[in-house]
Amino acid sequence: MGMAAPEWYGSTPDTAAASRLARHNDIADSRFSGFSHSAVPEELLQLSSEILSLCGSYFNPIVLAHLDAALAHELAQQAQQQVQKADVLATEAIQEGRPTEALEHLAHRLATAKSFAAKATSQAAQASAVIEALGGAIGGGGAPSHGFDPAVLDQVHGAELIDTIAALEESKNAICAVQAQAQALFVAQQRLEQARAGVEKEKIGKGIAQQLALARHESPYRGRQLCQLSEVIVREMPCTMKAFTLGQINEYRASQLVSETAFLSYEDRATVDQRICGDPSAAALLGTREMCAKAKKLAYELDPQAFVKRHSKALSDRYVSLRPAADGMTFLTALIPLKQGVRILATLTRVAESAKAAGDERGKGQIMADSLMHRLIKHAPCDEGAGEVGDHRGPGTTPTPGSESSWGQHPPEGKLCTSVDQPEVAVELVMTDRALFGGAQDPAILVGYEPITAPTARSMILGDPDSGDFSPRVWLKRLFTHPENKSLLSMDSRARLFPDGIKEFLRLQDQRCQTPYCDAPIREYDHIKAYAAGGETTIENGQGLCSDCNKAKEAQGWMSQRVDPDTFGPPSVVVRTPTGHRYISTAPPLPG
Template identity: 25%
Template sequence: MVRTEELDARLDAAIDELHDIDRATAGLDARRARCLAAVAEIADERAALVSGGSAVREGERRLVAVEIATATRRSERTVAGMINNAEQLVHDYPATLSALSDGRVSGLHARHLIAHASTLPAEARPGFEARLLAEAAVLSPHRFNERARRLRETCHPESITVRHRQAREERSVWLSPECDGMATLTHYLPAVDAVAVDDLLDKIARSERSDTDPRTHLQRRADALTRLILTPDNPARPASITASVLVTVPAATIAGLSDQPGDLHGYGPIDPGTARAIAATAPTFLRVLTHPTTREPTMITRHWGRPVADHPTDGDGRDRYSAPPELRLVLAAIDQTCRFPGCSRRANRCELDHTRDWAHHGTTTPENLTYLCSRHHHLKHETRWTVHPHPDRPRHLNWRSPHGRNYTTAPPPAPADG
């Protein structure tokens, strides 16, 4: 029989090991920060070699970020943020860097400190850093972040009026896909407006409460917000603007012969019942037949019977530069995102690009058209990044970076139609 003392000893050993792992991880975070700061210096030195101004410097930094992002399978925005944070940590917060190297604070503590300190004037940062570091060793990252937010308010020498006016310029709304056909819509807005919206939703939810309504209070709040935004006669929305969604549904699912999920553009799989409901009321309906291997469109028909094109373009593909609307829609559904390595911008918010340039005899045909966001569209044409389609699978793109690293991107698998 295992004695209690033995179990306690094993538990103590495991806790000690976790403590050692945390310290080692913090040290690696510090090492990564020094490496990223050095990368930024290399980019600046490269820009200096050509005697470029700030535009050349930013261009070199962008190219370096793209190289790191594709090599480490991170987004460029993430890498750019990591480089920025690393430079701040290494150059502006040496005490925090030292504490991180020694494992006295975690990487998350350091990120919270920099996030709040960077919003302070430079002269206020050293005192703010010193006061916070004294508490980092005894506070969890969540409590440390809250403490940093409150301390920042008392340390900031500028008027809250000025700060609020500046912060208000950052207001935004963004979508975060979740599991099981759900998503989170985040609205960053002034606190007074947020409290007012919250109060209105609460009052609507309470007013709809009844013994015959099975919804919870939180469900009624969520439904109220959806109605307020999507109701057709909403006076806050111009009558000419309507919400639109792009859904790809296997034909067998629509016919009720299969329960394969549909695919919501910008999100992913949705349940077959929702897909059928959308199909039943869709104002625009395109039926697309694709090659089973290459996924190239071979025929597009509108409203289940009136042909749009037996081939999405006529002739040899050199008769028109712009692709027809139906083909744009179909390729957006197939590509789903920008086709540059690691980019996840939705295809319907990107630009359709001729993989082989039109100026170099490229054709306006499905196998030569892919979606690229504006950033990567410019990158393809203005830098030494190159791209070529796979000879047998045109939608598989082979990218080569200026430093010779190779990457392949492909559209996600098509929903099974069976």
């Protein structure tokens, strides 16, 4: 049976839901006009439920399959027309008695056109098969089959889709604005609750941002950012809040305005707020960089001394971080002063251009990345010897007798050194014995980062057999996992990196902070049941957390409880927040 086209194409959405969505701005503005606050959250929750229902039923994959099939058949038809055109030209050339070279060229053109047409026809047939596989019908109204249903295409209008996308974008922004307002209310309510409960003044506010982070499925760090955003934008930037509530600016641009005015006084921040977002429709036309540049310019005009002082203070915020990327790669990020950043990029660019000019087959980006790794890993002094500043030819250009230098480490004069060696830094790699010694393809885990492929893990331990590279020191330790759920049961005690074996066990078991949605590295080890409450210092009562989450769980109203795994489940911890909400933290399974 064919499936009819979804009703939302060319039709009006649910009137009740649409009218509620249109009242978003009225609800937001009414916060200053004496509304009954208890009714608004209930209406918003009902509206949210209806929006989720509408979003869940909006998309019909059959309609997308019809569009794909129509495109494939259109391309196949055009390809057939090219075949006919090439055939006519070849026939005319033969009749006119053109030279052999011209005939061969036209014959090749005809063969190529036929090949493309055959491939396009095959793809069109496959596209039509997808429609039938999804339960749709091809052809309609008794008309000859086109390989798709033209009636479905008539109900899809680009203008309406753009209107839908634009309206949803504004609605999404407005919903984020309501989230910010609700966050500000929640922070104030929780601080009051903590004060009434007798929490010391210095500790009031502890654990609040973490509750918001859990509710929004974000990390604690991001939760703090969202808390700070809502506090500032709701309390100090009414014009930005209005543009936000109207859907004219998104959460990111609002956060950028907050960041660019963080060092200003309340009065100056209000001035920037009014001049940028006083007209919400004008603010909507500003791009992110344009809005930030305008905010910086106004901030400098209003308080140049504070602006310069902020730039000087920013030097202390420099850092380097590492986060996982796809396919076993990582992002190495450095926040450094502008002058040094420009010099580093210019140096790497010069190295890459010189290497390319000398015939290096690597891409420019590859050479720049290899040069950066080489300079940070391989060499210590960079500008000694005969090379110019930035050339990095090594400590010298000629090896001295008895020296350990060789051209394998320090290239001859005039050649830039961009090779990369493996660093002698300890890494913790968890993999099965059959993957290490038997050539199995079980994925391995680089503790604290992400799973990697078995060949990559073997190369990190055994080196590249073709190059003869081998790691000089490898410690092997046996980990015993549950045969069903792959949770860690025990391990050898040899070659411990830390004196406390329990910490090492928990680090290998948990791998990352065990608070839901937090991907921070483990910094502290904590009792699930507090030691003061009788909790034992055992593996079963321990978990690895980041410093921030460990402090948050000590706030009033937080509670954690170990959940004994069933036969097929890894160990879990239930986290309960002061509002009674419950979140489950589960240790990731180990390979095998």
